[in-house]
Every structure is written in C-alpha cells, then in structure tokens.
Amino acid sequence: MPQELPKAYDPTAIEDHWAEYWVKENLFAQPTPGEEDGQSSFTVLLPPPNVTGRLHMGHMLNQTEIDILTRWQRMSGRRALWVPGTDHAGIATQMMVERQLATEGTTRQQLGREAFVERVWEWKRHYGGAILGQMKRLGASVDWSREYFTMDEHLSDAVREAFVRLYEQGLIYRGAYIVNWCPRCQTAISDLEVVYDEHKGHLWEIRYPVLNDSGRDSGEFITVATTRPETMLGDTAVAIHPEDERYKHLHGKKLRLPLVNRAIPIILDEWVSREFGTGAVKVTPAHDPNDFALGQRHNLPSISVMDETAHIRLDPAAGGDGAQYNGAQYNGLYRYEARGKIVEDLEAQGLLAGIQDHTHNVGHCDRCKMVVEPRLSTQWFVKIQPLADKAIAAVKEGHIRFTPEMYKKTYLNWMENIYDWCISRQLWWGHRIPAWHCAVCHKITVARENPAACAHCGSDKITQETDVLDTWFSSGLLPVSVFGWPNITAENRMDFDAFYPTSLLVTGFDILFFWVARMIMLGCWFSADVAMPDGSPRPLAESVPFRDVYIHALVRDANREKMSKTKGNVLDPIEIVKQYGTDAVRFTLASMASPGTDIAFNVARTEGYRAFANKIWNAARFIFMNVEKAAEAGIAVDTSALGGMPAADAYAPLEARWIVAELHAAAAKVNQSLENYRFDDAANSIYQFFWGSFCDWYLEIVKLRLDFSKDAGKTKSKAALTTLVSVFEAALRLLSPFMPFLTEELWHAVYDGKVPAKSVALTRYPQSGESTDGAVIAAMELLQSLIAEVRALRKEASVEEKAVVPIEIRIDMDSEDFFEANAVIIEKLARVSELRFPDVLTEGFAKRATAQFEVAVVYERKIDVTAERERLKKEIAWLEKGMQAANAKLGNKSFLEKAPAHIRTGLERQAQETGMLLAKALVALAALPE
C-alpha cells in the first residue's frame, strides 16, 4: 500500500487522472448483449443537453443523480447502460450561428440555406462537444461508445420514418391555423414555448359606427375594448353576447370598421363575456386565437395585417372579395408604431372612447423573450389525441411510475387537456419535413425516400417543404431510436430487446411536457409494432419508453433565488468543483436532493463535505500507516480476501463486531434509500457511518489493538488489522457511487496496485445479507454512553484535558463485568486511570445518573455551582414534563384499554426510569452548596 499520502486531501491532484482513465479504459461501455444471458438491464438516457449548452448546476444535479443510480445498479450486478448525447436544438443553435454571422457582417439569407446548414455543422464539429467534455470531467459513468446527436443519420432516419408513418396513419395534417409566432426567430412556436409575463398595458375603447340599412353611419356606435388596437386593420366582425340587452336592437346590423372603412357584421356568440370591457369584442381571426375560433364558427374571413416580422403589411386581396381596402398608410410600420398612429388617428376622428390602464399577461418567446404575435399561417400539426390516449393509459395502468407521485397528476392533467401539436418550424437547422409540394396539381407527396415525381400527378415539378420539425419531435423519439428503431430486424434487435423499455428517466419538471410527455406518446406509439423477442405482440407495459420517472427540483442559490444571468447569482459547477472537488459537490447535491423540494445550494455545505472527503483521506492515511508498521513486523493483510461483506466472529473484540454490524446496517439503509430515490437519506447514512461510527469510535478503539511491537500478540493484531482494512474497503465501495474519485484513488491504494478489477466501480456493492447484530450495537451504546457521561463530567468538574482520573460506577453485576472487560476502551477514550465499583458513590464528586448506571469522576471539583444548579434545574424540569406526560397517559383508562401493548409497556418503563432520574436529580440539587 502506498504510504506517502499528503496530509490534506487535494482533489485536483487526482480527479483529472481518474476522469481520463474511466474514459480511456472504456470502463462503462455496455456492448450489445449476446443471446439472453439472464442478466437484467438498467438503462437510462441522459436528457440530451443542447449542443450549444454549457454545464450548469441543474445539469450537475441531474448527472449526479443518474450517476449515483447507475453506478449503484452496475455494482449491484445489473447490466447498466447510460447513454449520452446532445440535442441539435433547432432555434438555439441557429440563433447562435446567426449571431456569429452578424459579427462577420453577413446573414443566413445571404449565405443561402445549404451553405448555412453546412456552417452550423462546422460550428457543431468545433464547439458542439463542450458540455459532454465537462461531463467527462465530472466522472459520469456513461457509455461513450454510444454517444448520439439528434441529427445523426440513424436518428434522422427514425424522425423521417415517424413522420411518414404518422402521415400515413392520418395523424399529421397541414393547414392554415393561428399559431404563436415569434417575430424575431421568425418561426411558429408551440404553445409550450410561449411564456406569459404580467404586463402593464392599456385597454383602448374604440367606437365602431353602426351602419344603417343604406350603408351609411347611423350615428350610433358600438364601443369595443382592445389591448392591441393595431389588429383592428384585420377585423372582420364584432361579437356580442346574444342575451346582452344593451345590444339586442343591433342584432343583424353592420358596422363600419374605422380607418379601413370596411363593413363588418355584428355576430352573436356566447363566448363573449358581458362583464368584461364593453361587452363587445372586435374579432380579428388572423391575429388572435380566440378570434380565430370565432371566425371558424361564424365563417368569417381572416385578414392578415402583419408580416413575419410584425410589420403592418396589408394584402389588398386578403378579404377575398377583391375589394380594395384602406389602411395602406400604415404599411411598413412596426406593430407598436402602428398602434400609436392608429390610436392617434382614431382620436382625431373622435372614435377613441377611452383609455384605461390594464394589466394583462403577454406571451413571450421562450427562446428569445420577444413578444409573441399570434399569426395565421400554414403549419404542420400532429393530431395528438390517439397518441395521448395511449400515453394516459400507460400511466393510469401503472406501467410508468412518477416520483414524486404528485407529478402523475400534473402529467395527466396536461395530457387530458392536450391540443394538437404544431411541429413545423420556419428554420433551416433541423430535420427537414419529408414532404414535397407539386407545382402542377398542388398536392403533397410524403415519402421515405426522396421522390423524383409527384405521387399524384407524376409531375417532376416538385419541391421539398422548407420547414423543419420541432426539435422535441426528434428528442421525443430517442428511447426508441437510440436502440435501433425503425430498423429492427431479427438479426439486429439485441439492443432493443435488452435495453427497451429503459428503466428510468431522471429529469427536471421544466421539461415534463416538452420532453417526458412526448417520449411517452411517441414511445408507446412506435415501439408497439416491434414484436416481443418471442414474436408475441408488444403489450402497453412493454411499449413505454421508461418504467420510472424521477423528477428533481431546481437548484437555487443559497438564498433560494432562482439562478439567472441577469441577477448574477449563477454558480458555475466547474468553478465550484475546482474549488472543493467534484466529490464534495456531488455529495452536496445528493445530500440535499429530497424529492419534491428545490435545492438551495450553499457552498458552506460543500465545505462540510470537502471536510468529509478529507476525513476519509486521513482515515486512509492512518490505516496505511498501520499496514506499513504491520508489514515491518511481518504481518500482512490478505487483500485477496477483500471485496465481500466483512464478518467478525463471536470471539472478536467488541469494536470489531460492532463496526461490522454498523456496516451491515449502513449498507441496508443505503440500498433501501436508493431503491426509493432518497439520495439524501443514503448520503446521510454513509456520512454518519463513516464519520460518526467508523472514525469517531472504531478507529479510536482499534488503536488499542494495533500493537506491532515484538511482544504483542500477533494473531490479535492481525485480526484487528484485517477487520480494519476490510471494513474500510467495503466502506469505499459503499461510498463510491457518491464520491467516485476519492474512492477510486483510495481503493487502488488499498490493493497497492494489485487490484481485482479496473475500477472500484466494477466491484460488488455492499449488501447486507444477514440481519445486523442488535445485541452488540446495544452493548456498544452502553459503553458509548458511559464514555460520554464521563467526558461531560470531566468538563463540568474542570478536569484538565490531559489528566487521567479514576471513576466510580454503580451498575448491575453483568454490566460491571462488561465494563471491566472493556476497561481499556473506557480508559483511553475517557482518559480514565481506574474503574471502581463501590456500593455507594463517594460524596463530593461530580456525578451523573442515567437509566442504566451512575457514574462519578474522582476529582476535587472546581465546580461552577451556579451553572450546575441551572443545569440541574433544567434537567428536573425536563424530567417532570416527562413524568407528567407519562402519568397522564398511564392514568387514562381509554389509553390502557386501547393502546397497543408495546406502547404501554414502553411507556411504563420510561415512567419508571424518569421517576428514578428525577429523584436523583432532586437529591443532587439539594446537595449543592449554597
């Protein structure tokens, strides 16, 4: 074993090395399995970060959680596969490259589509892998040989097949609908990509003159209220509620649309709220989703008045009736300029009835934060209901489980109120829709292979659709596509059979709908026609993309504020890692990852776990030092016996049996906690075991046994050393999923280079086979409480730290033997020179009583009487409160009748003990000098 470890743990000295080692040795590659080998799989996909992304705390939390589980599953004997990859991220990537072009004074339009796309690929080749590089540095145990990119040829094939198949099934349609349009990105975006912000605006009230039968102003008006006056150029009706008494006499009348001077009808619709505004709504089907719906119901024409950049652009023919409309004076104005001008003009004509302050929600583009403009345009949609039905069933029937469970409700609520999915984007970067438009018959050809001619009329005057698909369309297919779909053949289905459905998805709630829901819909839909290995049809339970979903929360800053660039409170994980070590940061995240609560990341906590890493490091130094000393005395530990669960025979000393029992208990707790995604419990159990049990007690006691001088008993020393090393080795394995770097380093050191595997990550995870030894844990507890009382008494009596003093103990005979047998432990840990067992404790010494024993330190006390009186008074108050509570229950007939026996007897015993302690405390108080 290596003996010269530096005194303080320096993570930077070892982490790069191991991170590279794991990748270079390809340790976590999971090749395609051969024939069914009976081994169960644990499969998990990395939520693919944007190829443009940089690692943030959310990624690190996500990757830490997945890595802990994957390493744990791998070590527990399952075929563990974690597949990494990146997302081409249509809008984000295109914008990034466009910005780059802007600095060069050019644009994508100048470049042309083909050159631009090539340029993006070039960018991707240069910079695209950055985030995965960061991931490598963090030690993620992924299979790098399976790394994917959503625009890879194979994954693109899957996208194309999925599109064609849905089209053939009648589940994809194209049409002119109102969609959310981002004037900056100049593309349609889906409902999910719109975020609403409260905005202080105005409600303008505009008078629309009522026309008389001869088509002239009647002198009467209807006043409408709007937040977007500029859209009035496209109004094609005004709607009122049919029962609204104020307007009943106007049913069937027409209005003159101001500024444009077009006659528009008054329509009746129950959707209109009589309470809001004036109870009359201007209807602009081309620029508002509600108005669009109204327009459909009432067969109104739709008049687009804005172009893709949100500038006014009136199409003279838009009304469909060939009439030439007014309003061209606003042409070319940006929407807000037009708004100002229109309001001005209305006022000049006396048609502005009022302006009110009005706070309302305004939709913004999720990507670029520009105010979204609802806009009529021709887009591609997925008819979502059939897919949603399956996705609902999969969850309702329990084939997919959510943790925390409440997300099941959120998911179902969304899925049950789902709208058709707009999947086309007016971008250049992405999967181009495999549809061709015919210039002759104007029909559409959708095909798996690029067609040479129109499928309908045979013309070769066809051009491919320019739109690309929503990025989530391809990422939604990942669970099936990364394992070979749609090319699943008899010879080529091992991956799919072994790894699909995946076991688990770990992700943040922010992409529950974007990604999780889409994967469930698409996964269930497309995997269903891959037969099971035995040829039987695939049931829904085996069609799901994953069986478990673990949703984690947000990582916030130490003050619970959301991290954001504008606030300047973003913590760069790589920076923190450099400062404290990857293991300490991982442990921080794990220990704070309680399901359902956000993580307030506090580096104070990370400092604590850096200290923990240092503690482990120093425990190793201590152990290696003793191994060295033992070697000099001709004692060697048989490292070939390591690697399992340590055991201690009945003749082994107390501390050996105890630490083995504690290890088993800790292993049981950690396994159970990870089973339930309780990373926090698991981390705390290990922390408590390693620091609180192994270091604080076991190491201190075992020092007594590690005597390698000539006249010492070799057998006992060797046994002690063996237990020490084997428990430590097992603890490293237990800890390794949480702190992979430190444990890898020390584990290799334990074997002094003669390792039984290439990595601690490839060894077996500690399992608690037999039940832990409860008796030895109870015995140790008694010893610990005696030592703790003596330490406290020494403090109380102001015994100098270095002084050793005798103690007096009163206890039953059996325990007297027990204490005597372990006297050396008490003497060392409590600095005691001698144990005495008198019938009565000598008066005048500081003493304490517990339920099991009384103890006094033999020392002329320099006691602070006031402090001692205070302490005793507090103790008495505490005991009296306990007595009261116990007596209240024990004196209650209903309690005695109804409470279970173990509660009753437990309470009785406690009452008895409390009474005894209370009596002693009262005597002690009375005995204090004035």
Next chain:
RNA sequence: GGGCGGUUAGCUCAGUUGGUUAGAGCGCCUGCCUUACAAGCAGGAUGUCGGGGGUUCGAGUCCCUCACUGCCCACCA
C-alpha cells in the same frame, strides 16, 4: 380563473402506515495542536412543529379553516 406544493432550531432541510419527552448538517458558545485528520477532537446551548378548530386513548403526522409563500396550467378581447 383552475390545479399542485411548502410553512419544523439562527440558516438549509429530514421526520416512512398517527405511538414512548422532535432530528441532521451548517452556524453559534466553551475547552483542547490527544502523533490519521485544526478541513480536526471533546463538551454545550437552541424549537408555542405558521394561526385557529376538529377526529383520536394519543396529532409535526389525519380532517376543516385562515394566513403567508412558491410553482404549474389556462389566457377575457
């Protein structure tokens, strides 16, 4: 507007199906360089479990209600 969470020590959070006097880490106070570790060791202080009501022999835990707070969905012009 609809839905879902949260409120426990100075701070960040645990607290499994209601059961013996409520926990951890950090921070704080006191004393120690005890040869693995001062990134350490030992000892110590700290809570009307958001308010009110109810169910129960028994409530931090279940029910009702109020307050505060966070998030998601919807998007009435």
